[in-house]
Amino acid sequence: MGDRQHWDRVYDARDETALTWFEAAPTLSHDLVRRHVRPGDAILDVGGGASRLVDALLEDGLGPITVLDLSPGALAASRARLGPRAGSVTWIAADITGWTPPRRYALWHDRAVFHFLTAPSDRAAYVATMAAALTPGGTAIIATFALDGPATCSGLPVCRYSPETLAAEIDTHAPGRFVPLGAARHLHHTPKGATQAFQVSWFRRTDASA
Numbered sequence: 076m077g078d079r080q081h082w083d084r085v086y087d088a089r090d091e092t093a094l095t096w097f098e099a100a101p102t103l104s105h106d107l108v109r110r111h112v113r114p115g116d117a118i119l120d121v122g123g124g125a126s127r128l129v130d131a132l133l134e135d136g137l138g139p140i141t142v143l144d145l146s147p148g149a150l151a152a153s154r155a156r157l158g159p160r161a162g163s164v165t166w167i168a169a170d171i172t173g174w175t176p177p178r179r180y181a182l183w184h185d186r187a188v189f190h191f192l193t194a195p196s197d198r199a200a201y202v203a204t205m206a207a208a209l210t211p212g213g214t215a216i217i218a219t220f221a222l223d224g225p226a227t228c229s230g231l232p233v234c235r236y237s238p239e240t241l242a243a244e245i246d247t248h249a250p251g252r253f254v255p256l257g258a259a260r261h262l263h264h265t266p267k268g269a270t271q272a273f274q275v276s277w278f279r280r281t282d283a284s285a
């Protein structure tokens with residue numbers, strides 16, 4: 076998945092708008108989050124990097140919002156962009172595979188983070204954290220490269236998924252705790268004009284072992 080230095084170098088080297096995963100308007104994530112939260116629900120953007128999802132959710136008056144990322148440099152880029160509005164967001168620099176959630180969230184959003192976890196032990200840790208962080212009945216939205224998406228991202232190998240293989244992978248690590256609710260295919264256009272196939276799935280965390 077790369078270490079903190081890798082990701083800090085990536086965000087230091089280029090403006091956020093030049094990164095392959097940049098979205099000027101993260102429309103699909105934004106729509107999915109809005110569909111699954113009510114006002115006042117706590118939202119966690121895992122590996123949010125410099126994404127503008129937080130800007131859109133602040134505009135909506137949703138949250139409280141927490142953005143977590145391995146790279147403090149990525150979080151700094153978002154804070155600088157948001158200016159005074161950054162003060163109403165909780166920013167956490169941490170590795171999601173070793174993080175202990177300080178509270179529960181109604182919604183977990185991850186775009187292009189889980190797919191970097193190529194070691195089964197890291198995927199197990201991620202899913203355990205997700206189960207601990209979400210309120211029973213909460214929603215997890217996870218976007219990864221699709222089976223026909225790129226094999227690498229940011230110079231790192233990734234695991235690609237279909238809706239079925241992602242659901243199976245999550246169920247392996249937390250049997251019966253996440254029910255698939257839906258999935259969609261998404262074609263992302265990078266700043267240089269390449270097309271990347273993503274797939275996004277959303278799950279409900281069950282009450283089991285609440």
Ligand SMILES: C[S@@+](CC[C@H](N)C(=O)[O-])C[C@H]1O[C@@H](n2cnc3c(N)ncnc32)[C@H](O)[C@@H]1O
Nearest residue numbers: 082096122123124126144145146170171186187
């Ligand atoms: C491809 S970028 C996607 C960023 C953002 N989600 C978006 O859509 O713009 C992947 C992000 O995951 C972060 N990341 C990678 N491994 C991580 C980990 N183990 N824990 C937390 N963040 C991680 C990186 O720092 C980077 O910001």
